[in-house]
Amino acid sequence: MTHEESSDDGKGLRPAGATRRGALRGLGLAAGGVILGAGASTSAAAAGAPARGRPGACTYVLVHGTHSAGAYWLPVAQELALRGHRVVAVDLPLHGSQAFVPESYQRQDLAALATEPSPVAALSLDDYERHVTRVVRQAAAHGPVVLVGHSLGGATVSRVGDAVPHLLHHICYMAAFCPSPTLPTPDACTAAPENADALIPYGQIIGDPDRLGVMRLNPRTHDPADLKALREMMCADYPDNTFRQRLGSMQTDESTTAYAGRAVARTETWGRLPRTYLRFGKDRTIATKLQDRMIEEADARTPRNPFRVHDFPTASHLGPLDPTPVADALAALAP
Numbered sequence: 001m002t003h004e005e006s007s008d009d010g011k012g013l014r015p016a017g018a019t020r021r022g023a024l025r026g027l028g029l030a031a032g033g034v035i036l037g038a039g040a041s042t043s044a045a046a047a048g049a050p051a052r053g054r055p056g057a058c059t060y061v062l063v064h065g066t067h068s069a070g071a072y073w074l075p076v077a078q079e080l081a082l083r084g085h086r087v088v089a090v091d092l093p094l095h096g097s098q099a100f101v102p103e104s105y106q107r108q109d110l111a112a113l114a115t116e117p118s119p120v121a122a123l124s125l126d127d128y129e130r131h132v133t134r135v136v137r138q139a140a141a142h143g144p145v146v147l148v149g150h151s152l153g154g155a156t157v158s159r160v161g162d163a164v165p166h167l168l169h170h171i172c173y174m175a176a177f178c179p180s181p182t183l184p185t186p187d188a189c190t191a192a193p194e195n196a197d198a199l200i201p202y203g204q205i206i207g208d209p210d211r212l213g214v215m216r217l218n219p220r221t222h223d224p225a226d227l228k229a230l231r232e233m234m235c236a237d238y239p240d241n242t243f244r245q246r247l248g249s250m251q252t253d254e255s256t257t258a259y260a261g262r263a264v265a266r267t268e269t270w271g272r273l274p275r276t277y278l279r280f281g282k283d284r285t286i287a288t289k290l291q292d293r294m295i296e297e298a299d300a301r302t303p304r305n306p307f308r309v310h311d312f313p314t315a316s317h318l319g320p321l322d323p324t325p326v327a328d329a330l331a332a333l334a335p
Contacts, residue, residue: 058144058169058334059086061135063128065151065176066254067217069096072150072318079327085334086142090135092128092156094120095251105252108220113252114207120253121213125261129159136160136167144169146333149176151286151317152254155186155263161270170333171273173294174326175280175317179263180297186259194289201229206252214253233285235318246318271302278329281313 060080062073070089077087094100100120104112132147139145147168149157154176161171183189190198204226206216221227231243238246265271275298279291299306310329312320319326 057084057086058146059088059139059142060146060148060330061132061139062087062089063132063147063149063153063156064090064092064095065149065153066215066258067219067251068151069099069249069251071096071249075323076319076326076330079323080330083327083331085331086139088135088139090132093123093131099251100253102216102252105218105220108218110206110218113216113218115212118212118214118216118253120255121257123255124257125155125159125263128156128258129163132156132160133163136164140164140167144335146170146172146330148172148174148330150174150319151176152186152258154178155258155261158263158265158270161273162265165269165273168273169335170276171270172276172278172330172333174278174319175283175286175291175315176277177263177286178277178294178298179265180294180301181264182297183294184262184264186261186263189290189294190259190286192290192293194293195287197284198287198290199229199233199284201226201233204229209256212253213256215256215259216253217250218252219247219250233317235316235321236284237282237314237316238318238321242321267301271305274305274308274333276308276310276329276333278319278326279309279311280315280317280319281311282315283317285317 060077062070062077064070064072070091073087073089077089080087091097100118102113102116102118104116136145136147145168147157147160147170149155149172154173157171157173157176158179161168177186177189179185179189183192189195190200201217204217204221206218209215217230218226219230227247230247231238235243235246277291277295279288279295281288283291295307295309312325314320
């Protein structure tokens, strides 16, 4: 793999290698909120190759991670939009503007929250892929598309790269799952030995994921141990208020089926696309060693088309507090 240097200036936790139901193993957190679309198009779907926009401009389609939504991308999206690019930060189904909010969560009735059914349980990577593919088809009618996935969003990005490779200019993974034949699902990626130093908040899971069909968290918790666990996973380097902002925009539920979904992209489709990995060196959710393994396994499958790697050595899972270096790296992917 090739590296390009970039810079960015407890209790209730157990190592990710600890034994627990497979449904818990893929917990890659990212904070988010409502949908963001900067210059987003709603035109009819493109049927063929993407149209050409003005030189240097493209559409960035940004895919969030688990327990998250399009607003996770707001700081980076604003930077890209100010540079003249179109940006669509996608809300996956039942996330963001269409989020499911358990009634018991609103009341903070934790006993009821442990059993309240969730429509999110019915979602799968198929649903996520179809949704993002529709967005890409619309965006590609107006010029080149750069598709970016964070965390669990990487599995969706791989699926879309298979579905419509002819509509994509570049594909980018930001501290994201990139499944392979040996690590075919997000669950398998997280259970890999290279992720043993990552942290999973077993003590913060509400209810039984096997029965609920979702991994349920309580972002409104006031328990110090819960807050410490979530902060260490997400953004231990962020100021207190910024952490609380990100926590406040998280969603309670994420589908366990999505974590178990196979997302091994094909070399004849996804494998022909130029691709980049933004590698975070202080990630406690998708450990840096796991990121390296996923990059290496992808490169071994497509040796003539390796990842371009940008290293952010001090970045936690949510990324640098200053969005500028990430925006710089993404802007460099434009035609």
